[in-house]
Amino acid sequence: MRLTDSTQEAEFRTYVRDWLADNLTDQWRRDFGATEGRERIDFLKDWQGRLFDAGLAVRSWPAAFGGRDAPLAESLIVFEELANADAPPDVFRIGVRIIAPMIMELASEDQRTRFLPHIAEGLNLWSQGFSEPDNGSDLSALTTRAILKNGKYVINGQKVWNTYGHLADYCLLLARTNTEAPPHKGLTAFIVPLSTRGIDIRPLRQINGQQDFNEIFLDDVEVAEDAVVGEVDGGWIVAMTMLGFERRGISVLGFACRRLFQRLIDVARVTSTRDGKQRLIDLPGVREKLTSVGIQARIAVLNNHRFAAMSGGKPGAETSMQKLHTTELNKTMHALALDLMGKSDLTDPHARSQFSEWERDYLTSFGMTIAGGTSQIQRNIISERLLGLPR
Amino acid sequence: MQFSFTEDQQMIRDTAESLVARSCQMTEVRAFGDGQSDFVDALWQDLAKAGFNGALVAESHGGSGLGMLEAGIALEALGGALAPVPFLSTTAVADLIGRLGSDEQKSRYLSKIAAGQISAAIVGCPDPAHRDENGALRGQWAPVANAESADLLLVVVADTATGDADSYSVNVIEDIKDSCTVETFDTMDRTRRGFGAITLTGAAGVPLAGSLDGDGYARLGAILAAGSAVEMLGGAVQVLEMAKTYAMERVQFGRPIGAFQAIKHMLADQLVALEGLRSLVWAALWAIDNAPEEAPLAAATAKAVADQVALQLAGENIQIHGGIGFTADIDAHLYVKRVQLDRLVWGPPGIHTDFLEAHLEEMA
Ligand SMILES: Cc1cc2nc3c(=O)[nH]c(=O)nc-3n(C[C@H](O)[C@H](O)[C@H](O)COP(=O)(O)OP(=O)(O)OC[C@H]3O[C@@H](n4cnc5c(N)ncnc54)[C@H](O)[C@@H]3O)c2cc1C
Numbered sequence: 001m002r003l004t005d006s007t008q009e010a011e012f013r014t015y016v017r018d019w020l021a022d023n024l025t026d027q028w029r030r031d032f033g034a035t036e037g038r039e040r041i042d043f044l045k046d047w048q049g050r051l052f053d054a055g056l057a058v059r060s061w062p063a064a065f066g067g068r069d070a071p072l073a074e075s076l077i078v079f080e081e082l083a084n085a086d087a088p089p090d091v092f093r094i095g096v097r098i099i100a101p102m103i104m105e106l107a108s109e110d111q112r113t114r115f116l117p118h119i120a121e122g123l124n125l126w127s128q129g130f131s132e133p134d135n136g137s138d139l140s141a142l143t144t145r146a147i148l149k150n151g152k153y154v155i156n157g158q159k160v161w162n163t164y165g166h167l168a169d170y171c172l173l174l175a176r177t178n179t180e181a182p183p184h185k186g187l188t189a190f191i192v193p194l195s196t197r198g199i200d201i202r203p204l205r206q207i208n209g210q211q212d213f214n215e216i217f218l219d220d221v222e223v224a225e226d227a228v229v230g231e232v233d234g235g236w237i238v239a240m241t242m243l244g245f246e247r248r249g250i251s252v253l254g255f256a257c258r259r260l261f262q263r264l265i266d267v268a269r270v271t272s273t274r275d276g277k278q279r280l281i282d283l284p285g286v287r288e289k290l291t292s293v294g295i296q297a298r299i300a301v302l303n304n305h306r307f308a309a310m311s312g313g314k315p316g317a318e319t320s321m322q323k324l325h326t327t328e329l330n331k332t333m334h335a336l337a338l339d340l341m342g343k344s345d346l347t348d349p350h351a352r353s354q355f356s357e358w359e360r361d362y363l364t365s366f367g368m369t370i371a372g373g374t375s376q377i378q379r380n381i382i383s384e385r386l387l388g389l390p391r
Numbered sequence: 392m393q394f395s396f397t398e399d400q401q402m403i404r405d406t407a408e409s410l411v412a413r414s415c416q417m418t419e420v421r422a423f424g425d426g427q428s429d430f431v432d433a434l435w436q437d438l439a440k441a442g443f444n445g446a447l448v449a450e451s452h453g454g455s456g457l458g459m460l461e462a463g464i465a466l467e468a469l470g471g472a473l474a475p476v477p478f479l480s481t482t483a484v485a486d487l488i489g490r491l492g493s494d495e496q497k498s499r500y501l502s503k504i505a506a507g508q509i510s511a512a513i514v515g516c517p518d519p520a521h522r523d524e525n526g527a528l529r530g531q532w533a534p535v536a537n538a539e540s541a542d543l544l545l546v547v548v549a550d551t552a553t554g555d556a557d558s559y560s561v562n563v564i565e566d567i568k569d570s571c572t573v574e575t576f577d578t579m580d581r582t583r584r585g586f587g588a589i590t591l592t593g594a595a596g597v598p599l600a601g602s603l604d605g606d607g608y609a610r611l612g613a614i615l616a617a618g619s620a621v622e623m624l625g626g627a628v629q630v631l632e633m634a635k636t637y638a639m640e641r642v643q644f645g646r647p648i649g650a651f652q653a654i655k656h657m658l659a660d661q662l663v664a665l666e667g668l669r670s671l672v673w674a675a676l677w678a679i680d681n682a683p684e685e686a687p688l689a690a691a692t693a694k695a696v697a698d699q700v701a702l703q704l705a706g707e708n709i710q711i712h713g714g715i716g717f718t719a720d721i722d723a724h725l726y727v728k729r730v731q732l733d734r735l736v737w738g739p740p741g742i743h744t745d746f747l748e749a750h751l752e753e754m755a
Contacts, residue, residue, distance in 0.1 A: 001393065001394065001395065001396060001397065001400065001460065001673065001677050002392060002393040002394075002681075003392055003394060003674055003677050003678070003681070003682070004392065004681070004682065005392065006393075009392070073392060073393070076392070261754075261755055262755040265751065265752060265755045269752075281751070281752075284748075287748045287751050288744075288748060290751055291744065291747045291748045291751055291754070294747075294751065294754040294755065295671075295692055295695065295696060295747070295754075296667070298671065298692060298754070299667035299670055299671060299696075302394065302670035302671065302674050303666065303667065303670050305392045305394040306394040306395070306669075306670050306673075308394075309392075309393055309394045309395040310395060318666075321662065321663045321666055324659075324663055325663050325667065376656070378659075379652075379655065379656040379659035379660065380652070380655065380656075380659075382659035382662055382663065383649075383655035383656065383658055383659040383662075384655075386659075386662060387635050387658055387659070387662060388635070388639070389635070389638060389639065389647075389649035389650065389654075389655050389658065390639065390646070390647050390649055390650040391650065
C-alpha cells in the first residue's frame with residue numbers, strides 16, 4: 001500500500017500542474033467565458049488539442065491510438081489536477097471516456113484507426129443516443145428501428161436527452177434490428193455521422209438554463225453496414241460496456257467534490273452573516289455540515305484510487321457505487337452552497353456576485369443523479385451484481 | 392498511489408482470517424459471554440504465535456516489527472469474529488513502551504507482550520490524568536476496556552509542571568488492584584467482559600523513561616481511533632454478509648425478501664457506506680505508519696464514520712431479520728451491543744466529529 005505519489009508520479013504531477021498553470025491563464029478563462037454555442041465547442045476543441053499535444057488528453061490509452069501507454073494512476077493524476085485547477089468542462093468526455101474505450105474493446109480494426117485518433121485529439125465531438133421518450137431506465141425496450149435494405153441500414157425513431165448532439169459530429173446510436181428476439185438481444189449499435197440526411201436535432205431547455213441535451217428525430221436515416229459496432233444484434237454488450245466506462249468516468253467527479261469542498265470552506269471563511277457580526281465558518285451548524293461533506297469528499301477521492309487499483313483497468317459493477325456516491329454527494333454539496341449563500345448578507349452586491357453561478361451549479365447537480373442510470377438504477381445494480389440479490 | 396495490499400500484506404491478512412476463523416468460533420464467543428468458557432487464552436496464544444501481539448514490538452524484543460497496518464489487519468478479523476481479546480489496548484501499550492521505555496522497561500514487558508503472556512489496559516487518552524496540589528495522581532475513567540484482567544495498566548498523565556500543554560508522562564502500574572479502584576462495569580456487550588470503572592487512588596506506578604510530546608500523544612490517539620475503527624469495520628463486514636444471506640433465504644409473498652426493492656436499496660446503501668468506511672480505515676492505518684502528520688485527522692475521520700456506519704449496519708441487520716432478529720438466538724444483537732461499546736470506550740460518542748469540526752480548515 002502506498003497512498004502517496006511515487007517519485008515518478010510526483011514528477012508527472014508537477015509537470016501537469018506547471019502545464020496547467022501556464023495554459024489555464026486568466027486571459028484564457030476570460031476568453032472562454034465569453035464564448036457560447038458552437039464557438040464554445042471550437043474553443044474547447046482547441047483546448048483538447050493542447051491537452052493532447054501535452055500528452056494529457058488520453059494518457060493511459062495505447063500509443064497506437066494516440067495515448068502514452070501510461071498506467072491508470074497517471075490518468076487519475078491528470079483528473080485530480082484538472083479538478084484542482086478548475087479546468088473547463090470536459091465536453092469530450094463522452095467520446096474520450098465512454099465511446100473510445102468501448103471502441104478499443106469491441107469495434108473493428110478499421111473503426112479503431114478511423115475514429116480513435118480524432119477522438120483523442122479533440123477533432124471530433126461525440127454524443128450518445130440511447131434514451132428514448134418511452135424508454136429510459138428500461139433501455140432494452142427501446143423502439144428506434146434499423147432495417148437492412150439493399151446493403152444499407154435505414155433508421156427510424158426518436159432519441160432524447162442526447163447530450164451535445166446539436167454540436168457533435170457523431171452519435172453512437174442504439175437501435176432495434178431484431179423484433180423477434182428478447183428485448184436486449186435484438187439491439188445493434190451504430191456510428192452515425194450527425195450530418196446524415198434525415199436527422200433532425202432539437203435542443204431542449206434544461207433547468208439550469210443551458211441547452212446541452214437534445215431530441216433527435218430519425219426519419220429514414222441511411223447508414224452503411226460498416227456503421228455497425230460490434231455484432232449485429234449485439235448492441236446490448238456495446239451499451240453495457242459504455243455504461244461501465246460512463247460510470248467510472250462520472251466518478252472523477254469525486255475529485256471535483258474535493259475541490260468544491262475547498263471552495264465551500266473559502267466561501268464560509270470570507271462570508272459574513274446577515275447581521276455582519278460573524279463569518280459563516282464560525283457558525284457551529286455550518287461547521288458541522290461542512291465537516292460532513294468534507295468526510296464524504298475524502299471518501300470519494302480515496303474510493304477512486306482504491307477502485308482503480310482493484311479493477312485492473314476494466315470497470316466492473318463497483319463503478320455503480322462510485323457513481324451513486326459522488327453524484328449524490330455533489331448534489332448535497334451544492335445544496336449546502338446555496339444554504340451558505342442564503343445565510344450571507346445578500347443586500348451586499350459583492351456577496352451577491354456569485355449567487356447566480358452557485359444557483360446554476362446547484363441546478364446542474366440534479367442531472368448527474370439521473371444521467372448514466374439513475375441513483376435508483378445504481379442501487380439495483382449494486383444489490384444484484386455486487387451483493388447477488390435476486391432481480 | 393497504490394491503494395491495495397501488497398502480496399505480503401495479503402498473506403498476513405489470509406493468516407489472520409484463518410487463524411481467527413479457527414480459534415474464535417461464534418459458539419465459543421457466546422459461551423464466553425455466558426461465563427462458561429475461558430477460551431480467550433487459546434486465541435491469544437495463537438495470535439501471539441503468528442506474531443500479531445508483537446506487531447508494534449521491535450524484533451530485538453521478540454516482536455515482529457510490523458506496523459499499525461498489520462495490527463489493523465488482525466483487528467479487522469477480530470472485530471468480525473467479535474473476539475473477546477484485548478488486542479487494541481495491548482498493542483497501543485506495546486507501542487508506548489517501545490517508544491518511551493528505558494532498556495530495562497522494554498526488556499521487562501515487550502517480549503512478554505509479544506509472547507502473549509500478558510495483556511494491558513490503557514487510560515488517559517483522551518482525558519489524561521493530572522496531579523493534584525499535593526502531587527498525587529488523579530483521574531477516573533469508565534468504561535475501560537480490559538480493566539478487570541489486565542496485567543499492566545498504562546496511565547497517560549498531563550505534565551502541567553512543565554507548563555507545556557503538549558507534554559505528558561506515562562506511568563506503568565503493575566499492581567493495578569492496589570493502586571486504583573477497579574469497579575466492575577457491566578455492559579450489554581457480553582463479547583467483552585471485563586470493562587471497568589477505574590479511579591486512581593494516589594499511588595501510580597513507575598513512569599516510562601521518556602515523556603510523551605504532542606506528536607506522541609497524537610499518535611496514541613490515532614492508534615486507538617483507527618484501531619477501533621478497523622475492528623468496527625470487521626464487524627460491519629460480517630453484519631452485511633449476514634443481512635445479505637438472510638435476504639436471499641427468507642421468503643415472503645412468494646419471493647426472497649432480497650427481491651424487494653426496499654431491502655435491496657437498503658443493502659446497496661449499506662455497501663456504499665461500508666466501502667467508504669473501508670477506504671478511510673486503511674488510509675488512516677497507512678498514515679500512522681507512513682505519514683504521521685496526516686494520521687490524527689485520518690484516524691479521527693475513520694472513527695467518526697465507523698461510529699456511524701457500523702451502528703447503522705448492525706441496527707438495520709436486526710430490521711432485515713424481522714422477529715428472529717429480536718431474539719438472542721441469532722448473532723445480530725451481539726454486533727449492535729459491541730458497536731455501542733466501541734462507540735464510547737475510546738472516548739465519548741461524537742468526540743471524533745467534534746475534533747474534525749474543530750480542524751475543519753485542515754480537512755480541505
Ligand atoms: C443531464 C442528462 C444528460 C443525459 N445525457 C444523455 C445522453 O447523452 N444520451 C442518452 O442516451 N441519455 C442521456 N440522458 C438520459 C438518461 O440516461 C435517462 O434520463 C435516465 O436513464 C433515466 O431515464 P428516464 O429519464 O426515462 O427516466 P425513467 O426511467 O422514466 O425513470 C423515472 C424515475 O423512475 C425511477 N425508476 C425507473 N425504473 C426503476 C426501477 N427499475 N427501480 C426503481 N426505480 C426506477 C427512476 O430512478 C426515476 O426516478 C441524460 C440525462 C440527463 C439528466
